[in-house]
Each structure stands twice: as C-alpha cells, then as structure tokens.
Amino acid sequence: MSKKNAFYAQSGGVTSVINASACGVIEACRANSDKIGKLYAGQNGIIGALQENLIDTGKESAAAIASLLHTPGGAFGSCRYKMKDIKDSRAEYERLVEVFKAHNIGYFFYNGGGDSADTCLKVSQISEQMGYPIQAIHIPKTIDNDLPFTDCCPGFGSVAKYVAVSTKEASLDIASMCASSTKIFILEVMGRHAGWIAASGGLAAENAGDPPHIIIFPEIPFVREEFVAKVAATVKEKGYCVVVASEGAKYADGALISGSLHKDAFGHQQLGGVAPTLASMIKHSLGYKYHYALADYLQRAARHISSKTDVEQAYAVGRAAVEKALEGKSAIMVTIERGSAKKYSWSLGEVCLSNVANVEKKMPRSFITKDGFGITQEARDYLQPLIVGEDYPPYKNGVPQYAKLKNNLIEKKLSSSFSGD
Amino acid sequence: MSKKNAFYAQSGGVTSVINASACGVIEACRANSDKIGKLYAGQNGIIGALQENLIDTGKESAAAIASLLHTPGGAFGSCRYKMKDIKDSRAEYERLVEVFKAHNIGYFFYNGGGDSADTCLKVSQISEQMGYPIQAIHIPKTIDNDLPFTDCCPGFGSVAKYVAVSTKEASLDIASMCASSTKIFILEVMGRHAGWIAASGGLAAENAGDPPHIIIFPEIPFVREEFVAKVAATVKEKGYCVVVASEGAKYADGALISGSLHKDAFGHQQLGGVAPTLASMIKHSLGYKYHYALADYLQRAARHISSKTDVEQAYAVGRAAVEKALEGKSAIMVTIERGSAKKYSWSLGEVCLSNVANVEKKMPRSFITKDGFGITQEARDYLQPLIVGEDYPPYKNGVPQYAKLKNNLIEKKLSSSFSGD
Numbered sequence: 001m002s003k004k005n006a007f008y009a010q011s012g013g014v015t016s017v018i019n020a021s022a023c024g025v026i027e028a029c030r031a032n033s034d035k036i037g038k039l040y041a042g043q044n045g046i047i048g049a050l051q052e053n054l055i056d057t058g059k060e061s062a063a064a065i066a067s068l069l070h071t072p073g074g075a076f077g078s079c080r081y082k083m084k085d086i087k088d089s090r091a092e093y094e095r096l097v098e099v100f101k102a103h104n105i106g107y108f109f110y111n112g113g114g115d116s117a118d119t120c121l122k123v124s125q126i127s128e129q130m131g132y133p134i135q136a137i138h139i140p141k142t143i144d145n146d147l148p149f150t151d152c153c154p155g156f157g158s159v160a161k162y163v164a165v166s167t168k169e170a171s172l173d174i175a176s177m178c179a180s181s182t183k184i185f186i187l188e189v190m191g192r193h194a195g196w197i198a199a200s201g202g203l204a205a206e207n208a209g210d211p212p213h214i215i216i217f218p219e220i221p222f223v224r225e226e227f228v229a230k231v232a233a234t235v236k237e238k239g240y241c242v243v244v245a246s247e248g249a250k251y252a253d254g255a256l257i258s259g260s261l262h263k264d265a266f267g268h269q270q271l272g273g274v275a276p277t278l279a280s281m282i283k284h285s286l287g288y289k290y291h292y293a294l295a296d297y298l299q300r301a302a303r304h305i306s307s308k309t310d311v312e313q314a315y316a317v318g319r320a321a322v323e324k325a326l327e328g329k330s331a332i333m334v335t336i337e338r339g340s341a342k343k344y345s346w347s348l349g350e351v352c353l354s355n356v357a358n359v360e361k362k363m364p365r366s367f368i369t370k371d372g373f374g375i376t377q378e379a380r381d382y383l384q385p386l387i388v389g390e391d392y393p394p395y396k397n398g399v400p401q402y403a404k405l406k407n408n409l410i411e412k413k414l415s416s417s418f419s420g421d
Numbered sequence: 422m423s424k425k426n427a428f429y430a431q432s433g434g435v436t437s438v439i440n441a442s443a444c445g446v447i448e449a450c451r452a453n454s455d456k457i458g459k460l461y462a463g464q465n466g467i468i469g470a471l472q473e474n475l476i477d478t479g480k481e482s483a484a485a486i487a488s489l490l491h492t493p494g495g496a497f498g499s500c501r502y503k504m505k506d507i508k509d510s511r512a513e514y515e516r517l518v519e520v521f522k523a524h525n526i527g528y529f530f531y532n533g534g535g536d537s538a539d540t541c542l543k544v545s546q547i548s549e550q551m552g553y554p555i556q557a558i559h560i561p562k563t564i565d566n567d568l569p570f571t572d573c574c575p576g577f578g579s580v581a582k583y584v585a586v587s588t589k590e591a592s593l594d595i596a597s598m599c600a601s602s603t604k605i606f607i608l609e610v611m612g613r614h615a616g617w618i619a620a621s622g623g624l625a626a627e628n629a630g631d632p633p634h635i636i637i638f639p640e641i642p643f644v645r646e647e648f649v650a651k652v653a654a655t656v657k658e659k660g661y662c663v664v665v666a667s668e669g670a671k672y673a674d675g676a677l678i679s680g681s682l683h684k685d686a687f688g689h690q691q692l693g694g695v696a697p698t699l700a701s702m703i704k705h706s707l708g709y710k711y712h713y714a715l716a717d718y719l720q721r722a723a724r725h726i727s728s729k730t731d732v733e734q735a736y737a738v739g740r741a742a743v744e745k746a747l748e749g750k751s752a753i754m755v756t757i758e759r760g761s762a763k764k765y766s767w768s769l770g771e772v773c774l775s776n777v778a779n780v781e782k783k784m785p786r787s788f789i790t791k792d793g794f795g796i797t798q799e800a801r802d803y804l805q806p807l808i809v810g811e812d813y814p815p816y817k818n819g820v821p822q823y824a825k826l827k828n829n830l831i832e833k834k835l836s837s838s839f840s841g842d
Contacts (some may be wrong), residue, residue: 079601167819169493177493293717301591397805
C-alpha cells in the first residue's frame with residue numbers, strides 16, 4: 001500500500017500563532033516521512049481544496065517552516081468559507097473527497113474554530129460513505145476561546161496577553177494626564193459572543209483597584225445608568241477611569257451597543273462602535289474628556305507580544321494532530337488539558353468531533369464579579385497562566401522578520417473545476 | 422554658597438520613554454550630589470510647581486529610579502497646562518519663581534514639546550529679571566517629532582516602531598483573509614499637524630509593493646477621488662489594500678477629514694474619526710469589506726515594543742540636561758545630532774531656546790512620494806535608524822513590571838496658594 005499524502009488548511013480569522021500550528025503539522029509530517037507522503041496546504045483554506053489549488057509544502061526549506069513558529073497571519077491563506085449543510089450541498093463535500101482522492105490524500109488536518117470542527121467531522125463521515133475514508137483531525141484555533149472540551153484555544157492566550165499589556169500601558173498614560181486632561185480611556189476588544197478577551201484586560205491589574213476599573217462583557221446585559229454611575233464613582237475615587245469593552249456588548253434585549261447608535265455618514269452600520277458609543281454616554285452624562293482605542297486586527301496579529309505558553313500549545317496541537325492520525329484516529333479534535341495541581345501545567349488530549357459541533361463555551365458567571373464589571377479570582381486563576389512567557393520574533397532594522405513562503409501550487413489532476421463563492 | 426536644589430517636570434502628552442529622560446535627570450543629579458542638592462519633581466507637571474506640590478525624588482530607591490527606564494507614562498504626572506503669554510499672566514511666572522526661590526531651586530529641567538520650550542525660556546528670563554536667576558534647560562519630548570534643531574525627538578522612535586510593527590503584522594492578517602473576506606485595513610495613527618508617525622508605517626514595507634500601500638499625510642491635501650482610485654488599483658493588483666492614515670489628514674481647504682463627516686449620536690464631534698471616514702468612502706465607492714484600528718494611546722504607551730535607540734536617546738538627553746546645567750548653561754534645549762556618515766550615529770548638542778519657540782518641523786516634501794501616498798528612500802533613510810533595537814521591560818506573570826514610585830510630597834513653605842485651572 002502506497003503512503004497516503006496529507007492536507008492541511010487554515011480556517012476563519014487568523015491568529016498570531018496559527019502558523020505555529022502549521023509548523024507543528026509540517027514538522028511532524030516531515031519527521032514521519034516514512035509513513036506520510038507529501039503534505040499539501042490549501043491555498044486560502046478549504047477553498048483551495050475545493051478549487052484544487054494545493055500548495056506543495058515540500059518546496060519550503062526547513063528554515064522557512066521553522067520561521068512559521070514566529071509569524072502571524074495565515075501563511076497559506078485562510079478563508080471565511082462555511083461549508084453548507086450536508087443536506088443542501090452534498091456535492092461540495094463529495095468534491096472535497098474527489099480532490100483528496102485524486103491526490104492520494106488520506107489525512108485531513110483542519111485548523112480552525114467551531115465551524116471547521118463541523119466540516120472536519122462531515123468530511124470524515126462522507127469520505128467513509130464514499131468508500132475513500134479520510135482521517136480528519138481538527139486542530140483548534142480561535143482567539144474567541146469558545147471551543148468546548150479544550151481548556152483553552154490556541155490563539156487566545158496571545159490576544160489575552162496583548163490586551164492585558166496594552167491595558168496596563170494605556171492606564172499608566174491616562175493616570176499621568178488625568179489631573180488636567182483626559183479622564184476616560186476605553187479599549188474596545190474583539191469577542192462577539194463571549195467575553196474571554198475582554199476579561200483578559202483584567203490581568204492588567206495586579207492589586208484590587210488597579211485599572212481597568214470596568215470591563216464590559218457580552219454575557220452581562222448592559223445597563224447605561226449603572227455604567228455611568230460606576231464611571232463617575234471611579235473618577236471620583238481614582239481621578240480617572242479605564243474601561244475594557246467587548247465589541248459584543250449588548251443590552252438586555254439583545255441589541256448590540258455598537259449597533260444601537262452609530263451609523264456612518266453613508267448610512268452603513270459601523271463595525272466596532274462600542275467604544276465611541278460608551279465614550280459618548282460618558283461625555284453626555286458626565287462631561288469628561290475621553291480617548292478610546294480600537295485594537296481590531298492589531299490584537300490578533302500581534303506576534304511581537306504573543307504568549308510563549310500559547311505559541312507552545314499552538315505548535316503542540318499541530319504536531320499531535322499528525323501523531324494521532326498515525327495512531328489511526330479520525331473525527332477528533334486535539335485538546336489542551338490543564339493539570340489539576342495549583343501550579344499550571346498542561347498536556348494534550350482529544351475529543352470526538354461529534355461532541356464539539358455547535359457548542360460554544362461562554363464565560364462562566366462565576367468568572368465575573370457580582371456587579372458585572374470585573375473578573376473574579378477564579379477567572380484570574382484560569383486566565384493568567386495562558387499569557388505567561390514571552391517569545392519574541394527575530395528583528396532586523398527595527399521590524400520583525402516574518403516567514404516568506406514560496407507557496408508553489410501543484411498541477412491540477414481533475415478536469416472539472418469548482419466555483420465557491 | 423549653599424548647593425541649589427533642582428526641579429524636574431513632565432509636560433504635555435506622555436510617551437513610552439519620557440520616564441527614561443526622568444531617569445537620566447535623576448541619576449545625573451544623584452551622581453552630582455556634591456553640586457546639586459535635592460531634586461524635586463512637579464506633581465502633574467508644571468501645575469505641581471505652581472501649586473507647590475513638589476515630589477521628593479530623594480525618597481525613591483535607586484532600583485525604583487532605574488525601573489523608570491522601562492516604564493511608560495509620566496511617573497510624576499504630566500499636564501496639558503499651557504502657561505499664558507507673559508503679558509497677560511506675568512503673575513503666573515512670578516509665582517513659579519517664588520516657589521523655586523522658597524525651595525532654593527536653582528535648576529529647572531522641563532521635559533516636553535514646543536510649548537514647554539517656550540515656558541522654559543520665559544522662566545529663565547523672568548527669574549533673571551526678578552534677581553533670582555534659574556538655570557532652565559529644556560529636555561525634548563514629543564511623539565510628533567516636530568521640534569526644530571534636533572534630528573529627532575525622544576518618544577517618536579518608539580511610536581514609529583509600534584506603528585511599523587503593527588502595520589506589518591496586521592498586513593499579514595489581511596493578506597491571509599482577503600481572498601474571501603476583508604480586503605481593506607486602515608490603521609489610524611496620531612500626528613495632528615505633521616505626518617512623521619504616519620510615515621513610519623512605511624517602514625513595514627521591506628520591498629516595493631509591500632504594504633502599507635497608502636499613507637495619508639496631513640501635509641498632502643486629501644483628494645477623495647485619487648484615494649479611492651488608488652485603493653481600487655491596489656486591490657486589483659494585490660487582492661487587498663492596507664492604509665496608514667494620520668488623524669490630522671485634511672482636505673485642500675484645511676477641513677479635517679475626521680471632522681467633515683462624523684458626529685456622534687449626541688452631536689459631539691468625534692475624535693480620531695479618519696479611519697471610519699476613509700472606510701466609509703471605500704465601502705461606498707467600491708463596496709469592499711473593511712476593518713480599521715485606532716491605536717490612540719496604545720501607540721504612545723507601548724513600552725513593550727519601544728525602540729532601543731529611542732530609549733537610549735531619551736535617557737541621554739535627561740542626563741545631558743543636568744550636565745549642561747552644571748556647565749553653567751541656561752535657556753537651551755538639549756538636541757540629538759545625527760552623524761554625517763552613512764552608518765547611523767548620534768551625539769548630543771544644544772540650541773538656544775529663543776530659536777526653538779514656535780517653530781514646528783513638518784515632513785519635507787522630498788520625504789513623500791510624488792503621488793502623495795508613500796514615503797521616499799530619503800524618508801526611509803531618516804526614519805529607519807530611529808526604530809532600531811528592542812529594549813524589553815521585565816515581565817512577571819505575563820505582564821510587564823513597571824515602576825511604582827512613592828511620590829511623597831514635601832511640606833509647603835508658602836502660605837499663599839495658587840489655583841491653576
């Protein structure tokens with residue numbers, strides 16, 4: 001029996017460490033070249049597989065692959081292409097299996113969040129039904145940290161570190177200026193449905209009363225009066241107030257704070273309008289001068305301040321995916337498990353993909369203080385280990401040196417083409 | 422003759438390295454304790470002097486002072502208090518000299534931008550007229566890099582590095598996603614009047630055609646049609662477009678881009694609305710999905726990614742201020758001079774404050790490409806050395822450990838009080 005080839009693709013929003021997972025997959029495949037043939041990567045994620053645009057990772061030098069460990073973004077391209085439901089679009093899944101078959105691909109490593117876990121499961125099932133069984137392994141990745149069964153998600157720890165560090169630094173700035181100038185600083189962070197990222201801003205505080213003074217979570221219905229009162233009390237006590245707000249913050253009726261007030265000049269709804277909206281409320285009710293920052297992609301791309309713990313975990317889940325495939329496993333997601341001792345430790349595990357699909361892990365209420373504006377010690381104990389350690393990229397002329405891959409496409413074998421949208 | 426005491430104050434917007442200058446001043450004073458008595462710092466800048474709120478820096482340990490070298494913000498507090506014109510408010514200057522006299526202060530070290538240079542000059546002049554001559558030395562600081570006579574301004578190099586690194590990282594993110602999702606990324610940066618900070622985004626590009634593809638300078642009148650056309654051409658060629666935009670960008674008639682379209686829900690003019698306005702233009706004309714980031718205070722507080730060159734220069738100008746005072750100099754600003762060789766080198770110099778006041782250094786037109794959307798090799802040659810080198814702060818539990826000073830106030834000696842606004 002000839003060796004099977006393998007396929008790897010990146011899915012959804014990229015992170016500062018998704019390439020570390022790619023590095024883990026590629027290096028593990030190379031270390032097992034007696035068992036795995038070529039490793040192809042999807043150009044722009046799963047779209048690359050559907051369109052038979054396969055990158056030959058074998059053309060990249062060992063040094064180039066090693067440099068993925070410190071390179072943010074998605075080195076092979078990612079996509080926001082969600083495979084349709086299997087009932088509506090069986091042809092799409094069949095096309096995937098056809099492409100895999102044409103290139104003798106027996107291993108499918110899919111690196112993404114909840115949607116890609118679902119796709120991964122279906123590829124495993126349909127390929128079996130089609131008589132060409134593919135071992136499909138899901139490699140977790142999401143800055144939202146909302147995948148179930150894994151203690152944390154690669155990508156999150158680095159965003160958490162970025163938000164904690166940025167909050168701490170900006171707080172020192174505002175504290176210096178508040179006597180005669182700006183009294184309010186708001187940092188808007190990502191996290192549409194879960195407050196994990198906003199919560200990590202709380203790690204900026206070493207002692208009770210340290211900034212940030214207010215955290216706005218999507219899990220806690222926003223009440224304007226309570227928010228304004230808390231800001232007023234904080235400024236009275238501290239002279240200034242630092243707020244970390246999740247982009248997904250909403251009112252009790254589910255309406256997004258960002259969507260409720262702001263449209264741009266052309267009538268388009270603004271993305272990421274939580275910070276200016278909160279700032280307006282404060283200005284209107286209390287009159288304080290404010291500043292706000294919107295970190296947006298900077299937070300998930302900031303490899304220069306990635307968490308070493310996160311980088312190591314991202315690499316490890318990539319390697320483990322290959323090793324588990326070689327153990328004959330399929331339809332699983334690699335998980336990160338936390339040791340039970342007080343001192344943080346982690347190891348790798350796995351979970352059946354059928355359990356993962358469509359489950360979203362929100363912040364437990366016990367992680368949020370009673371007043372809804374801060375994190376508890378329990379949250380701190382969970383979050384802090386994930387941001388520990390620095391893992392700086394190499395620099396030249398003052399800027400980081402990131403990987404540059406050749407990304408050579410292999411020749412297509414199928415005559416038919418496929419057009420995703 | 423008894424030893425004179427010294428006074429140090431921070432002025433205006435703080436930076437990630439203004440405390441490095443403070444560290445230089447304090448360590449130099451301590452090294453010259455045979456000639457200089459106590460060193461007081463103004464609580465919240467010059468307001469501290471006017472209100473006789475003087476911090477005794479002598480109460481801080483050598484280790485605490487050394488840690489200022491890696492601590493952002495203003496450790497003693499800064500302020501946006503501009504001393505009024507001498508004709509309108511001679512009393513204010515006289516009050517300053519009175520406070521200095523009461524505390525036997527003979528040296529005034531003022532750490533700020535253009536306004537504080539002017540104040541520094543006037544204190545020198547009036548104190549002489551009042552028969553209590555004070556040696557007033559200005560220590561340059563401004564992220565805007567717009568002070569004349571000095572090759573660069575401490576604080577700028579670190580913001581430039583932050584913007585270059587962030588632009589490079591976010592560009593990798595957007596490049597990964599553009600095939601199926603966001604095609605436009607805009608980073609809005611500081612710089613009301615001069616485009617130095619926006620220009621530094623250009624250092625993210627190592628080769629021609631690398632992102633950022635468009636830089637918007639305050640020096641170049643903005644023409645919407647040209648901007649939109651350049652975005653369209655870039656997306657056509659590269660698949661995506663990265664824009665770095667100065668908050669001070671304006672139309673030919675001087676109207677700010679940010680001010681021309683956006684008011685918040687309460688009718689207040691929005692600060693920093695350049696990015697959303699540009700994004701709206703693109704969405705409206707071309708329909709592309711966009712993201713934007715507003716770095717705001719994060720950029721000037723980001724000590725975690727400060728330029729080593731900048732940190733060293735900031736420290737050096739602080740030390741030099743003390744040394745020049747001890748040489749008997751007054752009414753000068755310490756300057757940074759660039760060596761004439763191709764390989765970057767710098768040394769310290771000085772300039773009379775009477776030459777500095779009210780001169781603003783803008784970007785030379787030769788630093789900006791002909792089409793107005795990029796930087797030239799000349800700009801690159803100037804900017805690049807300023808961001809070279811990393812100088813990481815120490816970390817504990819995943820976050821930087823920044824200085825915590827006692828900031829003990831000394832007893833007041835004057836019965837009268839002064840109320841600044």
